[in-house]
Amino acid sequence: MTSDSADPFLNEPTVRDEAPQFVLPLVVRIERDAPPARTDALETAARAVLTILSDERALGDGEWAQAVRDWQDARIRKVVRRARGAEWRRAEALPGITVTGKSAEVRVFPPVPLDGWPKDLARLQVSGTDLDDPESPTDADPTAPVLWLNPDLDMSAGKTMAQTGHGAQLAWWELSEEERTAWRQAGFPLSVRTAAPAQWAELTGSERPLVRDAGFTEIAPGLTVAVEGHHRVRSLSRLA
8 A cells, every 4th residue: 555644535635646546346236126135235345345355366466456556555436336137147247256245245346447447337327226224233243343334424325335345444454464364264244333423423532443435425525434343353263
């Protein structure tokens, strides 16, 4: 990554803007008759980001490594699109990784230039990612990291998936190689939940990784996700 320490999500100009700009594409499968549950889609998207960051093809001299380095040296952009049927099958044929949750399938692809999307991904829709939870989510797992959502925001599932991906990436950057290995070997357990207002004030008033959206789509610039408990991954290898 670049030595520039500026927040990669802020909208103020930084040296990151001088680098070539890339985006990490994610595609969520949304079939008409079997859409995924919203919370499961959010958690699966976060795990998809962690999965590609830790994949051997994205590390060292791997075939995706340079694209990942270029992406992380610039603004950290993620775009979530939806697909079903033949669209999903075409997306699966492209180089990438499909991560499966309880009901969600999310495919993550190596970063591409902002204006260089593969044709079969560029034609997919960004809108229409509204999802619901058939049942209220259970309490967050106290043994794993939690990505807390800002309770004052109303975002589409696609937008929120990008934000949880940002939060997972910030958590990843905070960890040692040993901690990353433990998290990966455990299958990247994590929870995504919406914070209560008083809890959100406490989370954002402490030294935790925070996602600050630049405000280019859907919402005004500001905080979207607070990462809590990421260092709990140290004990995951003993729990596995």
